[in-house]
Structure formats: C-alpha cells, structure tokens
Amino acid sequence: MNRKQLTALAAFAALSWTGMALAAGGDVGQTTRQATNTTAIILFALFVSGTLWITKWAASRTRSAADFYTAGGGITGFQNGLAIAGDYMSAASFLGISAAVMTSGYDGLIYSIGFLVGWPVITFLMAERLRNLGRFTFADVAGYRFAQGPIRTFAAIGTLVVVAFYLIAQMVGAGQLIKLLFGLDYWVAVVIVGGLMMVYVLFGGMTATTWVQIIKACLLLAGVTFMAIMVMAQYGFSPEALFAKGVEVKTAIASAAGKSPEEAAKIGRSVMGPGGFIKDPISAISFGMALMFGTAGLPHILMRFFTVPDAKEARKSVLWATTWIGYFYILIFIIGFGAITLVLTNPELADVAKGVIKGGAGTANMAAVLVAKSVGGNVFYGFISAVAFATILAVVAGLTLSGASAVSHDLYATVFRGGKADSADELRVSRVTTVVLGIVAVVLGIAFEKQNIAFMVSLAFAVAASANFPVLFLSMLWKGCTTRGAVIGGFLGLVSSVALTIVSPSVWEATLGHPKGSAWFPYTSPALFSMTIGFVGVWLFSVLDRSERAQRERESFAVQQVRSETGLGAARASGH
Template sequence: MKNRFSTRSIIHFVFAALAFLAAGAAHAAGDVGETAKQATNWTAIIMFMMFVLATLGITKWAAKRTRSASDFYTAGGGITGFQNGLAIAGDYMSAAAFLGVSAAVMSSGYDGLIYSTGFLVGWPIMTFLLAERLRNLGRFTFADVAGYRFRQGPFRAFAASSTLVVVAFYLIAQMVGAGQLIKLLFGLDYWIAVVLVGTLMMVYVFFGGMAATTWVQIIKAVMLLAGVSFMAFMIMLKYGFNPEALFADAVRVRTDIASRLPGATPESAQKAGLAIMGPGGFIKDPVSAISFGMALMFGTMGLPHVLMRFFTVPNAKEARKSVLWATTWVAYFFILIFIIGFGAITLVLTNPEMANTETGMIHGGAGASNMAAVLVAKSVGGNMFYGFISAVAFATILAVVAGLTLSGATAVSHDLYATVFKGGKARVADELRVTRITTGVLGVIAVLLGISFEGQNVAFMVALAFAIAASANFPVLLLSVIWRGCTTRGAVAGGFLGLISSVALTVVSPSVWENVLGNPPGSALFPYSSPALFSMSLGFIGVWLFSVLDGSARAREEHQAFEAQQVRSETGLGAAGATAH
C-alpha cells in the first residue's frame, strides 16, 4: 500500500520541529524565568535529537513493510515471544512507571511500593487466565476476543467507547511527563512543550503502525533497563550496597526538611521523617488501599494497548513466553525504581541546584517532582548520562503514546468503522485512512488534557486509567471467555455500567474534583482515591445480572456457541485463519 505522504515530507517536518525546539532552547538559555526552568543542557539536547532521528529511521523502515491492515495493527504477527516480552515491558515501563513511581517514592516513601506491587501482580493472573486465550481468539483488538460469540454492533460500540476512555486517561500521564521533560531539557513553556511533543509523537503512529511502535518499544526497553541498572548501582555504591544505610539517610533528609517547616518541633520532624518508612502517607485508609490495589492489579488485564500486543506473536506458545519475559523485566525494573526513588530523596532534595532544600520541592513549579528520576541520573552520572536518560525518558513516552494512540485508533477504525458500519467489508485503504484520522484527533485530545493536568503525579493519573480498565474491560473480558451464561446484553450493560460508574466516581473524587477542578478541600462527593472497588464490583454484577435476566433466543444461541469458543481458546484450532488477513 502506498503512503500518501513521502518520507522526505516526514523528515522535513521532524527537522522543523527539532529546529523549533533548539531555537526555544537557545532563547530560554538566556531567560530563566520565575518557574525556575533548568539551564539548557546541550549534551542532553544532542542525544535527544539523535534518538528522534534514529526512531524516524525505524518509522521509515516500518512504513515500507506496512502493506496490509494486519501489518499496520499487529506487525503481521511476526514478533517473537522474547521480542514481544520486551515490547510489553516497554509499554508498562511508561512515564508513569519511570517518572511517576520514582516521584511517588520520593514523596511518600513506603507507600510508593503500592504502585510497584500493584502494577506487577497482575501479570501472573494474565499468564494463567488470559494470555493463551487472547492469542487464540483475537485478531486486532480485545473486542475480537471478548465479542467472539456476541452481536457485533452493540458489543463493538461498548468496546470502542471503553478503549477510548482508557486511552484518554492514560495519555494524560504520558503528555504531562513529556511536557515536564521537554520543559526541563529545552527551557520552553510547559504548554508549548506539550504541543510540540504531541505533534512529533503522532508522526510515528501515523506512518509506522505497530511494527515501528514495537521496535521503538524494544530499543527503549533495553536502554531504559540499562539506564536504571546503572542509576541503582551508583546509588547503592554510595551506601556500600547497604539498603539500611540508604533508608536511614532518606529519613534523616526528610527529618531535616520537616524541622524547617513553620511550627515544627523535634518530635513532629522526627515523626515526619520516619513516616516515609511506613504506610499512610499517600493511601490513608483501608478502603482506598484495597480499591487502589485492585485497580492496579486487575486494570492490567483491561488495558487495550497491552492486550493488542498478544496479537503480534504467531501462536499461543509465544504469547505465554511474552508474558513470562514481560513479568521478568517489569519485576526487575520496579525493584530498581524503588531504590531510585529513595536515592532522589538523598541526592536531589539535598542539592540546591535541583531543589529547594528548605521545603524539599524540586525546582520548576507544578509537576516538577515528576522529574526526580532524571535528576538522579544527573547526580550519579553527570551531563552525559543525564542526556542519555533524558533521551530514554522521551523514548519511553514516545513509544507508550504510540501504542496507546494505535489502540485507540484501531478501536475506531476496526471495531466501529470496518466491523459495525461496513459490516466487515471495508477496504483496507479506507480502514487505515480512518485509523490515521483518528490518530490526529487523539493527538489533539492528548495535548489538551496534558495541559489541563499539568500539576498531577503521572503515576496517579495512570492509576485512574487502570481503575477504568479494571471496571469496564476486565469483567467483560474475563466472563466472556470463562462463563457460558454471558450474553451480549449482559456484556454491554455490565461493561457500560462499570465504565460510566468508574469515570463518574473518578471525576467526583478528591484527585479530580479538588486537585484538578479547583473545588475547595473536603467538597469531593466520593471520598476515596480510586473507584475500582465499587465500580469493578458494579461491572461484574451488571454482566452477571443482565446475562441471567436475558431469556432471548439470541442468548440461547450464544450459550450454545460457548463450546466452539472454548475449543478454539484452549487449543488454537482455527486461530491461524484469523491472522492470515
């Protein structure tokens, strides 16, 4: 399939964007304003530009190989289990994981572990419950799996709606991280950084599809794992590889900062310092802790851009291998992120060039705490390593946003346009054109939301996306593949119930109602930080109740079709035909 846009035009566009960034950096170098933007680091900028050009080369290569819908959506199913495991880990090691979790550990200490454990423990469940079934039943999207025996029109409408909502919330975190990173590197205003990054990142999906996204993820995952390994090694080297010494120094720093606050006493300062070694700093009650943990654990199995990854491998064996490798890399990564978060307390918060040592706040205004890991890199490795980690952090955001945008665009083009509106008879060229139009729309939405949520911790924003995925997608996906009694009516009604309740409770929770919308403290209508405990329960109850109450002839046909679905999901018989398009 010929691309309407020439490679030369893409290169011209990217060079123009890079030139604009460089010009902005040169201007900002002589004008560091009240937001305390960092001095321009030309080493970091050069490495950043080198990475952009390298990924542009990958996109050019992928565009030449993209000749069909299968090539665009799933890289033709030709990715190995090991490669896909790295790509899945790359999807998971997003701005939220690298920037947000390290910032959460720096701010809340022990409570930051809830992100690490919550993000990780969903993978064993994925391995045993869903990985093989996903590969055997699916083609391009999770709706292919969950809607295998259901009426396509209403079910695809739900699947596309939930996918777009999850993608939108997930994109917020990536855009906030991208904006803060480019602001730090180039000294640009935050909103300009978000707009430029959003525009640049759309190019990769627009032209390269899943092949480009996958290889950018793999390269990024390798570089990020190498980078965090070096950072954690250097931090532990400083403390003689004694974790107790690191934690004790972090408590000392937090105690010193607390002692300088107005009205502080030695007892209150000591209590504040020790607080980072116990729970309660971020999650303050058992209900919030359970709900938050459920969102992170079960949301993993409802993330559309992660579920799409299982369709890029040739068979179920490679799908299981993908999860095994992904779990290994993600577990290793989060152990190191915990060390880096405590290292940020001792290395960054005590450095007057990086933070206000009186208040313990990183220079740069709202959202600057998300840059803790990048500043740790500068502390342990100097400007060269700082440039490398900055480029890797941008690669992290670029690759994850590409995967997110691709999954959202696929939901519109494949689930709605090709399957529902065209009855499965859409031309490949038309379907891909709809994908690219949707990519542009999602890019604009991501930029607008990224600007609106500037001051939020990016890990927490991703946790909200996980809560929605756990409430809407996971109940439908799980029950549709393991329960004979699940029907179209139950899946659609329960899915929408979980989706609407999770979004509504998120909006009226303190994190959005007060922190984003600016309403007075204590005015939030929903008191907990995550809605998953309530909205996921509603989703499961809705799927079960409306399925049980469905006595239609269509429902009986769907019950009978369960045997054929189960045979294919367990054995893979017929799966090869689904990927031969």
C-alpha cells in the first residue's frame, strides 16, 4: 500500500470516527434525538479499526487481478464456507426476516426456507462445474463456449441490476440501524456505510472482503445463538410456550384496535398459520421460486467459488455454508417470535396498543436489535448492533466487488479490449466502478428508506432467478444452448422481471405512491412468470438458431463437459 492510499484510508477512518463522535455528542439537526449507546459506539469503532487494519494487510497482498477478484484462489473450503455464510447472512436475513416474523408470524418463515433450499441446487448441480469452468465471474462459466461480447454484456448488465437491488436493502438496514443507535440523520448513516464499503473494496479486494465476512459470520453466529437461548430461557425452553405467548400478544393487539373478541382471537391464531404474508397460491409459488433459484443466480455468491483452489474445496464450501446458514435461520425464527413477545409488549420500545416499534416506518427492521436489548441489556445491545453493522459492511463489500468485476473484467477487459487489457488497467477500471457503485448505493438507500429490507432482497432474487440462473443452468447442462438463445432469453428474463417488479404493488403503490389497487401486475414477486419467460426464451431462440456459429457451439459442448466434470485444465486456466 503506497503513501497516497494510506492517506486516503486514514482520512476516511477519521471521517467515520468523526461521524460516530457527532452521534455521541452532537444533535446533527435531529428534532427528536435517540439516546446514544456508548457501548455500541465503542464496538463500532473497534470493528471499523480492525477491518481497516485487515484492509491494509490485504492491500499489501493484492498485486494482480486474480488477487483482487478471487484472493489468488488461496481460500480453503472451510474458510470460504464461513465467508459465503457471512455474505448470505445479510441485513435482510438478520434484520429483515426477524422483522417479517414479528409482523406476519409463521409466514415470515418462507424467507428462511426459501433462502435455504436454493443451496442443494448449487451443491449438486453447480458448485463443481462453476469452479472448473470459471476464473473471476459467472460470465466466465456462462460464456465458456459462446461469443464473448454478447454474453458478457448480458452478464454484466444482469449482475449490476441484481447488485443494485441487493445494495438497496443493505443500505436501508445500515441507515435505520445507525439512526436508531446514534441519533444521526438517516442519510448521514447511509453515506458513512457507503464510504466504508468503498474503502474495503478499493484497497483490499477479495482478500479483505473474505476476512471481513469470516469475522462477521463468527460474531453473528455467536450473537444470535446467545439471543435465541435467552429468548427460550424466558419460556422454560418450551417452543410451545413461546408460540402461545406470541398468539396472546397478537390477539391483544387486535383487541386494542377495536376488533371483536372472535376476530381478535382469529387474528392472534393466524400468527401460527400461513396467509398473513402470502395471500394466494400463485404468490407463494412465485415468491418461493425467486428465493430458491435466485440463490443460484446471485453474482456475489457465485464469485466466491473462484476463491478456492479446486472443485473439491468448492463442494466443501457449500457444505459448510449450508450448515451455518441453516443453523442461523432456525435461530432467526426464534428471535422473530422473541420480538413479538418481548419487544411489542415493552412500552419503552413499542407502541403496545398498535403493536409497532416506536420510530415510524422502517423501524420494524430493528426488531432483532431490540430483542438483544431486551434479553442482554445495553452491553449486548451494543454488541449486536455492532455485529449488524459488520453484517451490512461485509455484504455490501462483496456486492460491490461483484459489480466492479462485471464492469472491469467482463465489459472492459473482455468486450471493449478484446481480452488484451493488462492487469493494472483492469484494476483501475474496477476501482472507478467501485466508487460509482458506492455513490449509486447511497442514493438508492436514501430513496428506499421505508421499505422492508428482506422484501427488497427478494426482488434481487427474482431478477437473479429470471435472468442469470436460466442462462447459467442451460449453458452448463444443455448441449443445444447457443449464444443467441442465451443472450435473448437472458435479456427477456431480465427485462420482464424488472418491469413486472416496477408495476407490482410493492413498488408501484408502496414506493412510487400510486393509489392502492392501481398496480398493473397483481403479485408481489414476478419470478413464476419472468423465470418462465427466461427459460423459454433461451430454449426457443437456441432451437431457432441455425447459424454456423451455433453449430460449432453445440459441437464444443463435449469439450466443456469434460472440463466441467473432471477439472482438466481448470487450474492452468485460472492461474492457481
């Protein structure tokens, strides 16, 4: 790391700590200040200091594009499994799912199940092939036997759209968290997170991002374990007693809202049954498809398989990741019910009569953090808040890195320069892209302040399932797939998923402010329709493609299959 980089790093560290100091001692324009938490501020400062040190260390080891994008392929399966879990256990999982369970009860579990069941698809169908075929990005895999220009242009655009939706959720979570704890304006909080994220990626690349994710995963798993144990201890470690109390609280809230005893009892019981969140079978299927298949199309998750030395370590990565993620989601469900029974009944934290957390729209996302305060006091509240902050920083760093690699490696190096760009030029473009993505993330985070962050991530999953997954899946497993089919089908899935998302009630009405009932598309998730469009588009335009190039692409499938199944030539091609 040179003197100029060190100066920039130190300057941003000073800016971050100044923001925290303002939180501790200044009003920063708030009309109603939140009580500051000294423990949280100290732990935030410690985490920022530690991760900046990791970034400095990683910068000294980042000398080439391979180091920047994939940490030189030197991450073990166990380490990568923890890092994947750290990437996946995002603000949407920790803050958003617990908030969804608090609001909708049993229905909030659809997030946990949906997020988790995508992993067998990756384990058995994709992990080994990804590692054997790819080098830096999933476009290396999807475009292995196709014309590089069109397929990489599609892959880069698909990656950037998914990254943008995903980043919104993380930035909203960060803003709400710091606003709640420090009394900072929401926009100031979002700017601080965006800036820190840029520092990690600009200077440390994948090495820094990986170790930030590993540390964060360990802290988060320890934190939610303690929270779940403490919640269960309140009810004699009886799940039945916890759920019964949840029904009782929801019934009381309905009664306070003026419902008849029969209606209130029905609403209370609904917390343990489906239907409060997903209104009809089509919505349930579409939403579940987005969460399940979107996992296998997330560019920042797929990118992690190129950080390990071989296919065996890639499979081991998925095994460990699935173990940690499954354990985490079981505990999040307990914490969500803990929010119903401990937070919504506490007059200091919630409007008990209305059954909502104090602080207005968006503060429901803080349910898990307030459970920590209820079971562990201010010290644990500070710890879990710092962990949530670490969660967000780790995930936005991974997202930004995948977006930057899509622009620098797929577009600049391969499409614009025809594969002739040197490593230094590629890294420079990647860093410029990082800054641009950071600014975009901050702007979108401010614009979507009121949204539930788990839901915002589900939209990213819908786009990934509709655009990236069909192309990746069919290009690896279907001989008949061609460049024309992959590109046209992929863009059809991408455009239809984004368009249907915009005209759905969640964006058209909730975000854009149009009257209720005016949305053109009636379902909250478009995946059932847009994913079908994507798959049919890839199949149809591949079958109709009779060009000479398409014939050569079909014939080269056998070569690709040998490489993907055996790994012959993979180590040499990746430079590991």
